[in-house]
Amino acid sequence: MSIRIAVGQGSCGIAAGAAKVFAALEQQLAGSAVSLGTVGCIGMCWLEPIVDLYEDNRLAARLVRICPDDAARIAEAARTGDLSGIAGLTISAEDSRFLEQQTRIALRNCGIIDPNSLESARAAGGYAALEAVLTGKGMTPEEVIACIKVSGLAGRGGAGFPTWFKWNAARQSPGDEKYLICNADEGDPGAFMDRAVIESDPHTLIEGMLIGAYAIGAKEAVVYVRAEYPLAIRRLSHAIDEAKAAGLIGQHILGTDFSCEFRIKAGAGAFVCGEETALIESLEGQRGMPRLKPPFPAAAGYWQKPSNINNVETFANVAWIIQHGGEAFAAMGTEGSKGTKVFALTGKIQRSGLVEIPMGMTLREVIFGIGGGVRDGRQFKAVQLGGPSGGCVPAELLDTVIDYKELSATGAIMGSGGMVVMDDTTCMVSMAKFFLDFTAKESCGKCVHCRIGTKRMQEILDRIVSGDGKPEDLDLLEELCLAVRDGALCGLGQTAPNPVLTALRYFRPEFEAHTAVEKRCPAHACAALLQYEIDAEKCRGCTACARKCPVGAIAGNVRQPHTIDKNQCIRCGACFAACRFDAVSRL
């Protein structure tokens, strides 16, 4: 029996301390026969750092929330094969269900293989699909495109456009010089699916891209990775080097006539560069401002040549589809949405991490079934899908199934996979403002509707959360939303109103409370709208609040009830936090 230890070292694992755990294990295992390795992210981020023990390649124990002090015990167990000493560190049956309820295709190797090893990727079936396409009986580019068409794979970057259609258009475009581009800009805050795939299983991305390049007839492939992902860039460039050395990238791949070179381009921080034509501008070294479409990239993209752009997750499905057949992929999901989708489940959720599920599951199944529901025993309020281009879905729509059409009908979108859960302490007005602050800042300024429209909307929302809103502001806001949606040049501006429109649609009373004469924030989140009062019955006169008040607005003698001068009060909430007798109330 041989035992192998694998430490999950994606960015989130490392942020939780996995590198220190690894170092401690390395020290403890010095001179022993136990092998120690790195894997990527299994997606159970709330349990990081995670250490897996494999016995003859079978997972024998998954240890969670490990700290360097546990290393000695783990090393001892691995050396002796007696796992009883580490039973207390093992994942609970409850938490294990997080993975058991998923169907992993794009994430199939994540957290299982060593992302820094081509050998490890190949042992897990890596590049078998590429071999099937290029060698032996092989597949023609048309056959590859037909297989993807049968699978029903749609773009996972947000828009959900059929992948085969784009590939076919790029293939049909005249010209020898074509480009295949991978969009790894992942700008939607709260989403990290693409980062996890690249950090955990870069060869699956490379293989999917090679098959795509073969299908469209591209000799050059470029991955545009956002600058905030240094580890992903390091692992991907290592993987490209290894694949090149093995004859999987470069000239005459696998000894055939197919040649394709790979390049990584690091982004420089601009959300709009996730939009495909802006991304192309940025690849060309320009300001990342979107182009008017048409012409579409399939006709005139990178350097005005036919180009095809897909998201990381889209490519990560390709090799699986080739190997298992388009029908197998299409067998999962709903009528209009096939296969699986990866979501980054975050916010006020019990189990925060990455989930991949077949289309057709309901939001409730994902958030409550897999994610364990809302944290700290609070009430679910809404889930935000699709980030700044998406919208929020309220509790009464939790049974909506995950399907492009069904989600769009709620006013939100499938998006790239960000799923941020909000509880009753989240103010939907201030969330709408949060997204508008983001889009107004990220607007590239090329078109008037987006540049000025988002600014004006932001001002209105600013006014509302600061207590200066008027009831008629809501209609004005809605009108502006529609104008920006219809008038903006690119997807950024066209979708920027979505978070506001959905919030208005499902939480209008909350907006009205902010703009009514009394000006209230029902979630008690907008500081400017809060009022503090001391309940004379409950106040013991301990003076804790008066001592904490930064502006001396609280008066009262020791052991006498205190009072707050509302005119002096700056609504900082220090008294509310300081009171141990629950005597300060927040209205």
Add this chain to the structure above:
Amino acid sequence: MENQSARAKSDLSLLAPVLAEYAPQKGSLITILQHAQDIYGYLPADVLFHIAEQTGTTPAKVMGVATFYTQFRFQPVGKYLIQLCDGTACHVNGSAQIAEAIRQHLHIENGGTTADGLFSLNIVACLGCCSLSPVMTVNDDSYGALTPEKAVAILDGLRAKEAAV
């Protein structure tokens, strides 16, 4: 005209290998700027002029590209660059309170640097560690599940480390 003395500070020879490799490749301006920032820590004016000259474009074009992207800085930063996330997940989990604590503790605003040159604060949108939100990075290290107290303790730890050397 540009102040000549202000333009002649940086050691431009450091950039020569980067320009030799990338200047002949079309579309490499952003890559060149990224390397330049790695070398100098920020993009000094004289370096920007030099890049324009060497790549055969105008300073306006170089400046236009550099100012479009948030990664590029035009002022030196402190020894420790704090990037505090205010992406959606971090925002929902209270990043505003962390920002306030750091601002008060270091007496700097977003984008500012402490008087001793030790810390700079940048509030960014999403570091990709959303499941550990709220998150910040200090240079190459990430810290998750922050509270205002924890964030301040991390900065104090770094300051103490500096004082010890």
